[in-house]
Amino acid sequence: MLDGSSVDPMVVRPFIIRRFVKESHDTFSFGLEPMVGDRDFRFAPGQFNMLYVYGVGEVPISISGDPTKPLSLVHTTREVGTVTRAMRILKVGDTIGVRGPYGTSWPVEEARGRDVVLITGGIGLAPLRPVIYYILAHRERYGRIVLLYGSRTPEDILFRKDLERWRARFDVETHLTVDRASGSWRGNVGVVTQLIRRSPFDPLNCVAMVCGPEIMMRFTVSELEKRGVPYDRMYLSMERNMKCGIGLCGHCQLGPSFVCKDGPVYRYDQLSDIFIKREM
Amino acid sequence: MGATPTAAVLDAGNLQQLLDILQKQNYQTVGPTVRDNAVVYEHIQSVEDLPRGWTDEQTNGRYRLTHGKGKKFFGYVHGPNSWKKFLYPPARQLYAADRMKHRFDVVAPEPSGIKPALIGVRACELAAIMVQDRVLMDGEYIDPEYKARRQNAVIVAVNCTRAGGTCFCASMNTGPRVQEGYDILLTEVVDSHGHYFTVETASEKGRAIAAQLATSPASEEQLAAARQAVDKAARQMGRTLDLTDLKDSLYRGFDSIHWEKVAGRCLTCGNCTMVCPTCFCVNVEDTTALTGEQAFRIRRWDSCFTVDFSYIHGGSIRATDYSRYRQWLLHKLAYWQDQFGVVGCVGCGRCITWCPVGIDITEEARAVKG
Numbered sequence: 001m002l003d004g005s006s007v008d009p010m011v012v013r014p015f016i017i018r019r020f021v022k023e024s025h026d027t028f029s030f031g032l033e034p035m036v037g038d039r040d041f042r043f044a045p046g047q048f049n050m051l052y053v054y055g056v057g058e059v060p061i062s063i064s065g066d067p068t069k070p071l072s073l074v075h076t077t078r079e080v081g082t083v084t085r086a087m088r089i090l091k092v093g094d095t096i097g098v099r100g101p102y103g104t105s106w107p108v109e110e111a112r113g114r115d116v117v118l119i120t121g122g123i124g125l126a127p128l129r130p131v132i133y134y135i136l137a138h139r140e141r142y143g144r145i146v147l148l149y150g151s152r153t154p155e156d157i158l159f160r161k162d163l164e165r166w167r168a169r170f171d172v173e174t175h176l177t178v179d180r181a182s183g184s185w186r187g188n189v190g191v192v193t194q195l196i197r198r199s200p201f202d203p204l205n206c207v208a209m210v211c212g213p214e215i216m217m218r219f220t221v222s223e224l225e226k227r228g229v230p231y232d233r234m235y236l237s238m239e240r241n242m243k244c245g246i247g248l249c250g251h252c253q254l255g256p257s258f259v260c261k262d263g264p265v266y267r268y269d270q271l272s273d274i275f276i277k278r279e280m
Numbered sequence: 281m282g283a284t285p286t287a288a289v290l291d292a293g294n295l296q297q298l299l300d301i302l303q304k305q306n307y308q309t310v311g312p313t314v315r316d317n318a319v320v321y322e323h324i325q326s327v328e329d330l331p332r333g334w335t336d337e338q339t340n341g342r343y344r345l346t347h348g349k350g351k352k353f354f355g356y357v358h359g360p361n362s363w364k365k366f367l368y369p370p371a372r373q374l375y376a377a378d379r380m381k382h383r384f385d386v387v388a389p390e391p392s393g394i395k396p397a398l399i400g401v402r403a404c405e406l407a408a409i410m411v412q413d414r415v416l417m418d419g420e421y422i423d424p425e426y427k428a429r430r431q432n433a434v435i436v437a438v439n440c441t442r443a444g445g446t447c448f449c450a451s452m453n454t455g456p457r458v459q460e461g462y463d464i465l466l467t468e469v470v471d472s473h474g475h476y477f478t479v480e481t482a483s484e485k486g487r488a489i490a491a492q493l494a495t496s497p498a499s500e501e502q503l504a505a506a507r508q509a510v511d512k513a514a515r516q517m518g519r520t521l522d523l524t525d526l527k528d529s530l531y532r533g534f535d536s537i538h539w540e541k542v543a544g545r546c547l548t549c550g551n552c553t554m555v556c557p558t559c560f561c562v563n564v565e566d567t568t569a570l571t572g573e574q575a576f577r578i579r580r581w582d583s584c585f586t587v588d589f590s591y592i593h594g595g596s597i598r599a600t601d602y603s604r605y606r607q608w609l610l611h612k613l614a615y616w617q618d619q620f621g622v623v624g625c626v627g628c629g630r631c632i633t634w635c636p637v638g639i640d641i642t643e644e645a646r647a648v649k650g
Contacts (some may be wrong), residue, residue, distance in 0.1 A: 011388045042470035055568040055575035096385045246421035250561030256618035279603035
């Protein structure tokens with residue numbers, strides 16, 4: 001059979017690691033390039049790939065690179081399990097298996113003409129970074145841009161060079177906070193949700209994109225609601241166990257939805273009934 | 281369906297012809313046989329392999345085979361196996377990765393080319409195959425091996441003429457009469473005319489095979505006898521699941537205290553998911569050859585009853601046993617409708633029979649619906 005249906009979507013394509021960056025003591029990024037075929041890999045901000053480490057396993061990792069530039073297939077992940085631990089010891093020139101991109105994306109089109117509020121905690125900045133690249137590349141299309149980023153400690157702050165660049169711009173409001181201050185930190189201390197009430201954005205004409213631990217997203221939703229942001233202007237990125245990324249393995253089910261194909265990015269009005277249920 | 285079934289009669293003594301024809305056309309003939317005191321589905325060569333004369337007693341958590349005086353080939357009601365083991369095998373290699381220093385090449389297996397002939401598919405089982413079709417070959421992403429086997433398959437369906445002790449297909453509108461999706465449909469009758477099968481066909485494939493059988497035209501009387509036998513099975517069915525408002529009432533029951541009561545009995549063993557003909561969840565396993573030069577990815581059936589199933593860094597989403605039972609039941613009866621447009625349960629009753637503590641999905645759904 002030569003038709004596309006004979007190609008098993010579970011089979012990975014080998015990619016070569018071209019860059020490897022240590023972002024913090026437990027977080028790292030790597031840039032990939034296909035071993036054969038088209039070098040350009042198109043993705044939308046918020047989508048993820050299934051990444052396979054030889055002999056160890058496969059995990060979903062969101063893409064953290066710049067969607068407006070070719071050859072920017074970058075992933076950022078934290079060392080938390082068997083596969084990501086194995087990933088961390090890979091080197092430039094090593095091979096990784098890739099399937100994707102999968103899942104829904106952040107509403108960069110719907111946000112046109114509105115303020116954009118990005119609220120993120122920890123590694124949650126990684127899936128939002130493609131949005132920042134995208135909207136800054138098309139800055140004139142958007143109103144105010146607000147980035148609120150919470151980190152555990154100053155040492156855990158990711159993408160420092162990017163953050164410095166964004167903070168230096170007059171057309172981006174970047175606010176950082178840490179749970180625990182250390183060393184010479186002179187910025188905010190406390191949870192990121194505290195920054196929401198005093199952020200300069202128009203609650204009735206904004207789109208909020210939220211990515212972080214579920215508990216942080218719960219409080220974020222409630223703070224945004226207090227400011228008057230309607231549910232259908234809030235977007236959340238969810239995380240669940242995934243074995244396939246294509247709706248066939250059943251692991252990522254969240255109520256009636258599959259996080260791999262109906263998510264990871266959900267508009268909150270479509271998630272609100274589910275999001276408050278425990279162990280769903 | 282446009283095809284008008286043409287009815288013929290095959291003498292039971294000529295059933296072997298069917299297997300011969302299928303084998304000559306390179307079909308893998310699979311069907312019921314007795315092994316380890318249960319009727320299971322295996323590769324069969326001749327009618328001698330069929331569970332002739334065997335019948336079963338089934339109730340909550342109980343299954344017993346008995347050999348009676350009857351001479352029917354298909355007098356049993358389905359055992360623990362379902363046909364998914366031939367269409368979506370319990371374990372299958374997804375690919376091998378061959379390592380050369382830092383790099384590896386991916387070698388995907390060739391399509392198996394298997395042509396399964398499923399012999400003895402009951403109405404609920406056919407409904408279950410069509411439910412799995414929606415999951416595995418009708419969506420954006422498909423399992424190509426499933427699709428190939430499905431397209432290559434010949435389905436010889438058999439009408440039930442007796443209801444099992446845990447069956448509830450009549451209330452699910454999936455049986456006991458086979459309606460669609462088959463190639464050949466047999467109804468087995470033993471009466472004053474003898475022991476025979478009425479033979480109907482619903483596809484070109486089925487007609488071509490049936491044309492080679494030594495059949496004779498069915499008489500009105502014989503067709504009536506076959507109809508009545510199936511009607512009798514419908515009347516015998518003791519359990520029901522009420523489809524009215526099923527999805528919404530179960531959604532409303534998410535926080536019901538009843539889940540904890542079921543969990544007090546549920547062993548979270550996962551038997552129900554293993555015997556269910558529609559459960560499709562899988563896991564992927566990695567193994568490496570001892571030399572380290574080859575790694576394999578193997579897909580295996582999985583169960584939502586394991587704690588690992590929903591594990592993400594930091595812990596499992598469904599850590600309590602009641603949340604896992606609830607996930608299984610709500611998925612089957614409610615979420616499935618939103619996901620695939622059908623109920624994920626076909627009323628076969630396997631999960632009731634094979635539950636070691638005899639939990640009955642129809643009772644639990646009723647209790648949660650309130």
